[in-house]
Every structure is written in C-alpha cells, then in structure tokens.
Amino acid sequence: MLNRLYIFFIALIISCQNVSEYERIVKDEMARGVYTDSVQFGLTIGDTKKTFFTKAWELNADGKVTHGPNNEFIAYEIENMPEGKRVNHLFYGIFNENDIMTGLDMRFYFLGWAPWNEELQSDKVLPVAMDKLMEWYPGNNFISIENENFPNKTFVKIDGNRQILIHIIDEKDVRAQLLDLRYKYPNLIK
Numbered sequence: 001m002l003n004r005l006y007i008f009f010i011a012l013i014i015s016c017q018n019v020s021e022y023e024r025i026v027k028d029e030m031a032r033g034v035y036t037d038s039v040q041f042g043l044t045i046g047d048t049k050k051t052f053f054t055k056a057w058e059l060n061a062d063g064k065v066t067h068g069p070n071n072e073f074i075a076y077e078i079e080n081m082p083e084g085k086r087v088n089h090l091f092y093g094i095f096n097e098n099d100i101m102t103g104l105d106m107r108f109y110f111l112g113w114a115p116w117n118e119e120l121q122s123d124k125v126l127p128v129a130m131d132k133l134m135e136w137y138p139g140n141n142f143i144s145i146e147n148e149n150f151p152n153k154t155f156v157k158i159d160g161n162r163q164i165l166i167h168i169i170d171e172k173d174v175r176a177q178l179l180d181l182r183y184k185y186p187n188l189i190k
Contacts, residue, residue: 022145025158029140030181030188034160037180039104040091040136041065041076045180049099068092073107078132085120086111087128096183103179108132113172122168129174130155133164137178142166 037045041059043052056074059065068075073090081087088111094103108129110120130142139159147154152168158181166176181188 020145021143022156025140025143025156026163026181026185027188029158029160030185032160035182036160036162039178043093043101043104045101045103047093047101049093049095049101052093052095052101073105077111081128084112085128087125087132089129089132094177094179102183103177106176106178107169108174108176109172115171121171122174126166126168126174129176130166133157133166133176137162137164 039045041055041064043055047055056065059074060067065074065076067073068088068090073092076089076091078087078089088107088109090107092105093101094105096102108125109122110125113120134141134157137157137159139162140157142155142157142164145154145156147165147167150167154165154167156163156165158164161181163179163181163184164176165179166174169175
C-alpha cells in the first residue's frame with residue numbers, strides 16, 4: 001500500500017513539473033475572468049459569419065480594406081510604414097460549426113517582397129507584425145514557446161480569454177491567429 005501511495009505522489013510531482021509555461025499562463029489568464037470580444041475594424045468574437053461578411057463589405061465600401069489574394073482574406077495595408085517597408089495585413093474570421101466567429105486568422109508580409117530581397121523576408125516582418133499586434137491588442141508581452149505543429153520559432157501572448165499565436169510560415173509570410181480561449185478551453189471558464 002505504501003509503495004502505491006509513494007508511486008502516486010512521485011507521479012503527481014512529475015506531472016506538476018511538466019506543466020508548461022504556456023499552460024500555466026492560459027490557466028492564470030482564464031482564471032482572471034477578463035473577457036474581451038472586440039477585434040480590429042469593429043469585428044467582434046461571437047459575430048455570425050453573415051455579420052462578419054456585412055462588416056467586411058462596409059469596410060470595403062469605405063475604402064478601408066480590399067480583397068486579398070485569391071479572395072481568401074481581407075487585405076489591409078498597414079498605415080504609416082516607412083517607404084520600401086510597406087506591410088500588407090490579411091485577415092479572415094475563424095468560425096465554428098455554428099458559423100460563430102471564434103477568432104481571426106492573419107498573415108503579414110512586405111508588399112515589395114521578392115525572394116532575392118533579404119530586407120523584405122518574413123524574419124524581418126515578424127517583429128513588425130508583433131509590434132502591430134501589441135499596438136492593436138495591448139497587454140501581456142509575447143513569449144517564445146515550443147510548438148511541434150510549427151517548425152519555426154513561435155510566439156504567443158495571452159490576455160484574459162484572448163490568445164495571439166504568431167510564427168513564420170515561409171520566406172514571405174508570417175501567420176498570426178487570434179483565438180478566444182473560451183471556445184478552445186471551455187472547461188476553464190470561471
């Protein structure tokens with residue numbers, strides 16, 4: 001009996017030590033009970049797909065955004081960027097099976113990108129994208145995390161229910177995802 005109890009406590013200690021910094025931050029931030037639904041351009045987590053399209057159409061009609069490559073994203077050229085370093089920001093809603101927006105899928109790249117131009121590669125746009133995301137979504141800083149799904153360096157910031165994950169896709173594009181953790185981890189809601 002004592003051996004089983006001893007093994008149980010050793011397993012418990014080891015499992016507690018294996019909790020990643022990411023998991024700790026998620027639990028701590030969700031426990032705060034701070035929920036933010038707004039995302040850029042007046043879009044809102046919880047919008048229906050129809051509402052998302054209506055808002056996107058209005059943004060386009062106002063000249064604030066346009067359609068992205070292959071009409072897969074909405075395109076927005078980030079304002080006040082230095083000449084030769086203009087950045088295109090692509091975004092599109094992430095929807096669940098009920099057509100409710102649970103996040104935002106984003107891409108960033110330099111408009112003048114070319115494979116031979118080392119100054120306009122994705123490793124140079126990554127810090128620009130992270131700075132813009134910090135400006136648009138202030139709060140905690142990005143931290144580096146290990147993620148087996150992404151071969152390149154990955155960063156995450158979590159503020160209450162809002163998680164932003166960002167990483168390099170290839171030599172041109174940086175991908176970011178804003179997710180509402182209430183949909184990802186419903187059991188952690190206070």
